[in-house]
Amino acid sequence: MSAGAPELLTGAEEALSVEATGAEREITARSPTQLFWRRFRQDKLAMVALGFVILIVFVAILAPLIVKIVGTPNPQTTNADLTDDFGQPLGPRAGHPFGVDKLGRDVFSRTIYGSRVSLEVAFIATALIVLIGVTMGLLAGYYRGALDTLLTRAMDLLLAFPVLVLAIGIGVACSGKDGCAGGLIQPGLTVVIFVITLTTWPYMARIVRGQVLSLREKEFVEAAQSLGASDKRIIFKEILPNLVAPIIVYSTILIPQNILYEAALSFLGVGIDPSTPSWGAMIADATSIFKQAWWFMTFPGIALLVTVLAFNLVGDGLQDALNPRTSK
Amino acid sequence: MTRSTLRPLLASVVAALALVVAACGGSDSGSSTGSSSSGGGASASQETGGKQGGVLKQLGSTDVDYLDPGHTYYTAGYQVLYPTQRTLYSFKPDNSTDPVPDLAASKPEISSDLKTITVKIRPGVKFSPPVNRAVTSKDVKYAFERFFSANVGGQYASYFSSIEGAPSAPTKGVKPISGITTPDDQTIVFKLKEPQAVGVAAALVMPISAPVPEEYASKFDAKNPSTYNTHVVATGPYMVKNDAQGNTVGYQAGKSIDLVRNPNWDKSTDYRPAYLDEIQMTTNESDASIAAQQVLTGSHLALDTNPPAAQLKDAVTTKKGQFVQLPGGGYRYFPLNTTIKPLDNINVRKAIIAAFDRDAALKARGGKFTGDIPTHFLPPGIPGFEEAGGMAGPGYDFLKNPRGDMTVAANYMKKAGYPSGKYTGNAKLLLIAANADPGKAQAQVAKAQLEKLGFKIQFRTVPQDAVYTEYCQVPKKQVAICGSAGWFKDFTDPQSMLEVTFKGKNIAPDGGNNNLAQLNDPKVDAAMDKASTLQGDARIKAWADIDKQITADAPAVPFDWDKTTIIWSKDVNGVGNPYYDALDYSFTSLK
Helix, strand or coil, X not given: CCCCHHHHCCHHHHHCCEEEECCEEEECCCCHHHHHHHHHHCCHHHHHHHHHHHHHXXXXXXXXXXHHHHCCCCCCCCXXXXXXXXXXXXXXXXXXXXXXXXXXXXHHHHHHHHHHHHHHHHHHHHHHHHHHHHHHHHHHHHHCHHHHHHHHHHHHHHHHCCHHHHHHHHHHHCCCCCCECCCCECCCHHHHXXXXXXXXXXXXXXXXXXXXXXXCCCHHXXXXXXXXXXXHHHHHHHHHHHHHHHHHHHHHHHHHHHHHHHHHHHHCCCCCCCCCCCHHHHHHHHHCCCCCCHHHHHHHHHHHHHHHHHHHHHHHHHHHHHCCCCXX | CCHHHHHHHHHHHHHHHCCCHHHHXXXXXXXXCCCCECCXXXXXXXXXXXXXXXXXXXXXXXXXXXXXXXXXXXXXXXXXXXXXXXXXXXXXXXXXXXXXXXXXXXXXXXXXXXXXXXXXXXXXXXXXXXXXXXXXXXXXXXHHHHHCECCCCCCCHHHHXXXXXXXXXXXXXCCCCCCEEEEECCEEEEEECCCCHHHHHHHHHCHHHCCCCHXXXXXXXXXXXXXXXXXXXXXCCEEECCCCCCCCCCEECCCEEEEEECCCCCHHHCCCCCCCCEEEEECCCCCHHHHHHHHHHCCCEEECCXXXXXXXXXXHHHCCCCEEEEECCEEEEEEECCCCCCCCCHHHHHHHHHHCCHHHHHHHCCCCCCEECCCCCCCCCCCCCCCCCCCCCCCCHHHCCCCCCHHHHXXXXXXXXXXXXXXXXXXXXXXXXXXXXXXXXXXHHHHHHHHHCCCEEEEEEECHHHHHHHXXXXXXXXXXXXXXXXXXXXXXXXXXXXXXXXXXHHCCCCCCCCCCCCCCCHHHHHHHHHHXXXXXXXXXXXXXXXXXXXXXHCCEEEEEEEEEEEEEXXXXXXXXXXXXXXXXXXXXXXX
């Protein structure tokens, strides 16, 4: 929640707040969305972070254009002329503002293109997690009984696995020539997305289930039931709208978490083809020669740090704006 | 399989399999343990006139695989073996192609039917305490017999399988071998089933031929595994420090090895000058950069194997006289599977080699101070190297430019039926790479080179140990290009460098295949059959010609003839031995 004296009023009271404009006082009604925006805009830090998130998304989309304008080579282009006689990469210089890596590939180009892998994985995996997690959570929470037991135990089972070990195992198993799950999971990014989704959806499902368990006992749901509304209607029209806020908040936490997850998997060498630029893989490659080539780790490291920080700050801002009763 | 193949490629795995887990500890790359090599010049010239005495300390992260001469097979083990044991024949630091008699009194006598080898043993060589008696030919015979027992677990039995009565599988307990006889205490005779005397005699440099006293060792060899490893006695100028019962108290697995002078060594029986009084080896250095830095700036220190790039650069550029480069006696290559389309077309393969920036691949391994760019397969330090073309090579246009030549490549692609000079088909080539550097880095270079010619690459990284055993060596996995392959000598014979890797008859369809390119050229096979029976210069010439023929068949992109750089402090006169690519303690001295 943002700071400031007038903010003593919250929630419903605020919707009817009295605004002083000079001598006149006008009473305005605001929709929840308007209220949300109003609160979010007042959070300066979150706004700056949001601007940065938008910037990163544009960088990812326009990566080829940016690389072309700056004039650095394609991120996959290896060039032995840019390593010294000992195979050590050369540092920042004209034409290569961030230096090159061990194979003479441009670190600037790779850092820019690396945003694509990070965001691609983060957004797709988060969308899948929301889809699966919300569905499972709704089913388990609304129907309870045997279905709930089955789903919750399945989630417990998944949560009981050491996540990284499971991820590495699946990553290796699915990185064979033909992938796994009958060719559905192909080696590469798909494996990474699959692993992240598989190990993360239970968290989302549990949050949703908990909310649904309490919502389904609320009067408005009972009222709908007594009027003979179908399960479908109750789930979609009565319960789901009340879940939007927690889902959005949790998703925004998931995005930076998944960016880091992807970086960690790449760092461990799971899934992604090593010639595909990825921040995690770049940092992993750089560790062995950090003392000789600081640039190789520094730039992708900064990119990863700033991106994750920006998403987290936006997430915090959203949480405050959507759920004003919580305070930082 | 030869020692060295496994050595660089699978070092870490093999270490794990090999009971003594510490053997190759700390070698993530799987290559640092073993490399070898040398091309370079300075090597062993300082062997005369060193100062007597002093203590040398060698820093390292690699423990010996075994102290037991019947069991050891890796660089670190050889480095301890050489100053402590006297094998029948051994290599002086200045010549890694022609072995000299060591425990043997003279060159082996080979019968005209190539089925009998007679070796005379030098008198006056004694075992170290607590055995304290003269070595006889029976000790060599026992060493061979115990090698084949399951308790000892010798690792290269195939070199000696042609000896009459040699067990085909590890024996339970030490069993006599009928083909090895000792007419008197100074004579040992090997009788062979086949006319393979030249090859077997060449293999008498292996550690198997170091004598082992039966009356002392039999009680250790009765255990499984044999505990002779921690009770080993020496015949060389040095011994692992031991107590009155023979326990090697100077050996602390995974930590340190202490070599002291063998009081029973008689200088007049040996070619080794043995200047130093004591050698202390650490085998648990956790940071190679720090160890290398200590060596370069400190006193009375040496490093066990290649320093990290920064210190290598420092040594090569500013520390003249503090390093030696040893030729590895092996080649690293990217095999092109000749059974997979379009690689079955020789012109496509030539185009790939022509386009390939082999300098970039070498740089991915550390650059020109860690290896030379090959122009054919037989590496420096192996007989036949010069005859096969030396450093300049046989002169094929597709191997001429180490940076790659797209014009030549385009011409070959046109010959292969691709008028644009680039590959236009749809085949996806499977490239298997290790998931750690330098294997990963070099394979990425290979991918970029193949893509230059329009090939579509399916790039898979797998754990280091699986590259060979699960993929490259298994023909039905249809690996088109193996991302990290290398072949290194066990002893200096051109046959062992080419036959296993390129003979068509050696293709093993069900796995364990070492002819990775699956080259099946009847001309090569026939020439190999003939050359294996030859001796002397004719043999060298024949294998050099085979090397040229293989190179012309373009079955692989050779990109590295390894070199190992050994560094030492400025008050050390280091001498490296190119046979096992490490410092030779018997020749190294202090200033």
